[in-house]
Structure formats: structure tokens, C-alpha cells
Amino acid sequence: MRKITELPAWERLFKRIVWEQIGDIEGKKILDFGSGEGITANHFAKGNEVIAIEPSEQMLKDAWTDYPYRQIIGDGGAA
Numbered sequence: 001m002r003k004i005t006e007l008p009a010w011e012r013l014f015k016r017i018v019w020e021q022i023g024d025i026e027g028k029k030i031l032d033f034g035s036g037e038g039i040t041a042n043h044f045a046k047g048n049e050v051i052a053i054e055p056s057e058q059m060l061k062d063a064w065t066d067y068p069y070r071q072i073i074g075d076g077g078a079a
Contacts, residue, residue: 001066007039019043038063038071045069 004012019040026047035041035052036059044050045067054060055075063071 002042002064004039015039015043035059035071038065038069041069041071042066 004015007015025044028048030041030044030048030050032038032041032044032050032052035054038052038054038060041050041052042064050069051072052069053072053074055073057073060071060073
């Protein structure tokens with residue numbers, strides 16, 4: 001399991017502020033556009049159904065996957 005403490009201090013602070021503003025949620029369907037390494041998708045996948053969309057395969061190379069969520073590689077546009 002990857003730890004939030006592995007992130008730079010500024011990124012940990014930003015994510016904790018955003019997550020605190022969103023609050024504790026459970027049993028929801030969540031869509032994460034521009035999921036990057038999946039840190040937020042992974043965080044909210046505990047107790048929720050999460051779909052994460054990220055156009056860069058490079059960003060997904062080190063994706064956080066401690067909790068199951070669906071990862072889509074692409075930009076969400078119509079084919």
C-alpha cells in the first residue's frame with residue numbers, strides 16, 4: 001500500500017484540503033477526470049464505485065491501486 005507521506009508536502013496539503021472539503025462519502029459513484037497517478041481515485045475507491053479517466057499512459061505507469069477502481073486511458077471524447 002502506498003502512503004500519502006510519499007508525496008511532496010505541498011501535494012499532501014492540497015489533497016487533504018480538497019478531500020476534507022468533499023467530506024466522508026460512501027456508497028457513491030464517482031468520476032475522476034484527469035486522474036493522473038490515481039491518488040484521488042484510489043482514495044475514494046474505498047467504499048465507492050470510482051471510474052478514473054487519464055489520457056496519459058505515462059501517468060498511469062505508477063498508478064495507485066490499493067483499492068479497486070476502473071481506469072480508462074483516454075480523454076473521454078467520442079471515438
